[in-house]
Amino acid sequence: MSNHSETEVCLVIGAGDGLGSAIARAFAKEGHPVCVTRRARHLDKVEALAAEIRREGGKAYGFGVDARSEAETAALFDKIESDIGPIGIVVFNIGANVKFGIRETTTRVFTKVWEMACFAGFLAGREAARVMIPRGRGTILFTGATASLRGREGFSAFAAAKAGLRMTAQSMARELGPLGIHVAHVICDGAIDGTFIRERVSDVEGLLADSRILKPEEIAPNYVMLHQQPRSAWTHELDLRPWAESW
Numbered sequence: 001m002s003n004h005s006e007t008e009v010c011l012v013i014g015a016g017d018g019l020g021s022a023i024a025r026a027f028a029k030e031g032h033p034v035c036v037t038r039r040a041r042h043l044d045k046v047e048a049l050a051a052e053i054r055r056e057g058g059k060a061y062g063f064g065v066d067a068r069s070e071a072e073t074a075a076l077f078d079k080i081e082s083d084i085g086p087i088g089i090v091v092f093n094i095g096a097n098v099k100f101g102i103r104e105t106t107t108r109v110f111t112k113v114w115e116m117a118c119f120a121g122f123l124a125g126r127e128a129a130r131v132m133i134p135r136g137r138g139t140i141l142f143t144g145a146t147a148s149l150r151g152r153e154g155f156s157a158f159a160a161a162k163a164g165l166r167m168t169a170q171s172m173a174r175e176l177g178p179l180g181i182h183v184a185h186v187i188c189d190g191a192i193d194g195t196f197i198r199e200r201v202s203d204v205e206g207l208l209a210d211s212r213i214l215k216p217e218e219i220a221p222n223y224v225m226l227h228q229q230p231r232s233a234w235t236h237e238l239d240l241r242p243w244a245e246s247w
Contacts, residue, residue: 008088009080011035013067013124019143019192020093021049022216026224027089028058035080040064067094067120077127086135089227090128092121093143096161099154110157117161118168125172129181136180139227142169144187173236182234184226189241190214212244 010027014020015036024034034053036046043064053060061084065072080087096116100109125140132138146152148166151159166185173183191207192214207213219240226235 007031007033007085009033009035009085010089010091011037011077011080011087011128012091012093013037013065013120014092014094014143015046015049016093016095017045019188019216019219020091022220023091023093023223024049024060025053025056025058025217026220027227028053028056028060030224032089033059033061033084035061035063035084037063037065037067037076039066067124068115070123073120073123073127077131081131087128087131088137089139089141090124091141091143091223092124092165094120095143095145097145097147097155097158100157101154102156105157110160113157114161114164117158118164121165122168125168125183129172129176132181133176133179138180139182139184140169140172140176141223141226142166142183142185144169144185146187146189148185148187149189170236177234180231182226182229182231184235185237186219186222186226187237187239188214188219189239190245192216192219210244212242214240214242 010032012020012024012034015024015038024036028034036049038046043062046062050060050062063076065076067073077087094116096113098113121142128138128140142165144166145162147155147159147162169183169185176183204213208215222238222240229235
């Protein structure tokens with residue numbers, strides 16, 4: 001186990017209805033105050049999540065932030081550090097999974113996907129490093145996908161962004177590890193239960209019953225495990241997939 005204080009704040013950037021929410025709940029159950037963010041237009045949803053965590057006995061705060069904005073991201077870290085507590089865990093969990101054929105992929109689509117899934121991750125990681133390095137400890141976790149490793153037809157923008165995020169995480173791990181900061185990249189290789197999948201797959205309940213879809217509540221403990229790893233045996237990349245998922 002690590003010697004990190006349970007009072008250190010866990011910041012989850014991209015706390016949607018699926019994995020992000022599950023990660024926030026998992027860290028709250030470990031005694032960490034959690035801060036959850038989404039775009040400002042979804043502030044009601046993150047505030048509802050924070051209220052639910054508080055009803056369950058945890059400490060939680062919701063923020064409406066555009067993670068692509070350097071100014072908003074920096075201000076978020078400053079506000080949490082000054083008003084809530086030291087940030088000990090940062091989880092970057094923005095997906096931006098869209099499908100466009102290469103001929104239909106406009107420059108706006110490609111750029112927006114990259115901003116959401118890669119550039120925003122860089123901003124989160126940089127600001128996390130800024131507050132963690134002086135303390136000599138901290139955990140920065142990035143959520144990856146199948147596209148982090150290989151591109152498929154129709155996913156050029158998404159694959160480019162997720163692969164870029166993976167390389168950003170890898171570079172950060174090598175730079176920040178010797179400074180006491182644990183950086184890890186979690187590849188979720190397969191569909192994750194949530195609104196996105198339920199709107200696109202017909203038999204979600206059947207697939208869930210047979211454990212053929214990744215379940216957020218079963219992914220989330222792995223993030224807690226990564227944070228709690230002793231530094232003599234840190235994992236940089238963790239690959240999670242359902243038992244029936246093809247390689």
